[in-house]
Amino acid sequence: MKNTSRSGNKSRTEAGQQRRGWPVTVTTTLTLALLLVTPVSAEYGDVVINRISGEEGVPPVIFPHWFHRIRFRCKVCHAELDFEMRVGANEMNMNALEEGKYCGACHNDEIAWGLQNCVMCHSGKEGLESQIKGGHQTSGPGRW
Amino acid sequence: MLTLSLLALVFSAQAQQPSANNAPKHKPLAKDGFHDPTLPSIDILQEPGEVLEGLPSSTSGNMVDWNKAVRDGYIQPRATLEKQGEINTLDLDVYFPDTAGADVVRFPHKEHTQWLDCSNCHPAPFAEKAGATSFSMLDILMGEYCGSCHGAVSFPLTECSRCHSVSYEEYLKIREQKQN
Numbered sequence: 001m002k003n004t005s006r007s008g009n010k011s012r013t014e015a016g017q018q019r020r021g022w023p024v025t026v027t028t029t030l031t032l033a034l035l036l037v038t039p040v041s042a043e044y045g046d047v048v049i050n051r052i053s054g055e056e057g058v059p060p061v062i063f064p065h066w067f068h069r070i071r072f073r074c075k076v077c078h079a080e081l082d083f084e085m086r087v088g089a090n091e092m093n094m095n096a097l098e099e100g101k102y103c104g105a106c107h108n109d110e111i112a113w114g115l116q117n118c119v120m121c122h123s124g125k126e127g128l129e130s131q132i133k134g135g136h137q138t139s140g141p142g143r144w
Numbered sequence: 145m146l147t148l149s150l151l152a153l154v155f156s157a158q159a160q161q162p163s164a165n166n167a168p169k170h171k172p173l174a175k176d177g178f179h180d181p182t183l184p185s186i187d188i189l190q191e192p193g194e195v196l197e198g199l200p201s202s203t204s205g206n207m208v209d210w211n212k213a214v215r216d217g218y219i220q221p222r223a224t225l226e227k228q229g230e231i232n233t234l235d236l237d238v239y240f241p242d243t244a245g246a247d248v249v250r251f252p253h254k255e256h257t258q259w260l261d262c263s264n265c266h267p268a269p270f271a272e273k274a275g276a277t278s279f280s281m282l283d284i285l286m287g288e289y290c291g292s293c294h295g296a297v298s299f300p301l302t303e304c305s306r307c308h309s310v311s312y313e314e315y316l317k318i319r320e321q322k323q324n
Contacts, residue, residue: 041171041175041176041177042171042176042177042178042179043170043171043176043192043196043206044204044205044206044297044300045205045206045296045297046176046178048178059180059183062178062179064192065297066192066196066206066208067190067192067195069210069221069259069297070195070219070221071219071221071222072221072222073221073222073223073231073258073259073260074259074260074264074293074297075223075259075260075261075264076222076223076224076225078260078261078264079260079261079263079264080224080225080261081225085264085292085293086287086292105225106225111225119183119184119185120185120188120189123179123180123183123185123186123189124178124179124180125177125178125179125180126180128178132296132297133178134295134296134300
């Protein structure tokens with residue numbers, strides 16, 4: 001009862017405030033929307049690999065080029081291993097990796113963490129599309 | 145009034161963001177839009193800022209001058225899985241003068257062979273013979289030829305003058321010197 005009467009008292013004053021206050025609500029919504037649609041700020045060259053992960057019920061793989069190029073020259077993966085330089089062109093799956101192909105050449109507990117550490121690589125947000133993060137607006141013209 | 149001032153605040157905050165000197169160049173993984181911050185790996189994976197901030201800087205891509213980082217020994221990336229080394233560099237500049245009025249492109253094999261194997265570019269997508277492969281800026285913007293790497297991993301295509309780096313007059317002089 002007490003609560004009801006309180007809210008009843010308030011509602012009259014609130015009604016007045018609401019009339020003046022609706023643009024504030026709109027602004028807040030707009031601000032929130034702006035914050036929510038801020039673009040992905042992942043590192044340049046980060047690759048989302050989600051060819052089959054999503055279907056298999058595991059999070060997509062995030063492959064950071066910056067992390068790997070500090071440790072290996074491009075040719076290690078793109079000449080010595082069989083990685084095509086095209087997102088989606090590499091038909092990787094866990095069986096191939098376990099045979100030592102692709103990522104499995106290093107991720108074997110010897111050079112890098114082993115394949116049993118699933119979430120270290122499968123670390124992406126659910127539903128992300130396979131892509132590479134290009135920088136500074138260059139991903140625009142390439143998609144025209 | 146309140147609405148206007150709030151909007152002004154929002155837009156000025158957005159406008160200031162890129163120019164703020166103390167703004168971190170590298171977003172934490174938990175806020176990068178790709179990584180799922182609820183997964184336990186988020187606390188274990190190396191943060192880009194932790195390592196990239198310490199490398200020679202540039203103004204695009206990872207904000208790192210990767211060539212300088214290798215040249216000056218900041219990083220020693222392995223060249224094979226078997227052992228360190230085995231880098232066959234080639235010090236040969238190739239010029240592309242047919243640029244529709246833009247500055248002539250100088251392609252330095254030296255920097256590229258620090259990272260790549262000959263087989264990455266030859267015979268596909270580039271024939272060994274200079275001028276034998278015809279390609280345009282549009283192809284590159286579509287991710288072909290130079291665009292396989294530039295605009296994805298190597299410095300982005302907004303850095304025009306890093307490739308289009310030689311004036312036509314200068315190119316003519318270089319060509320003359322080579323012929324003599």
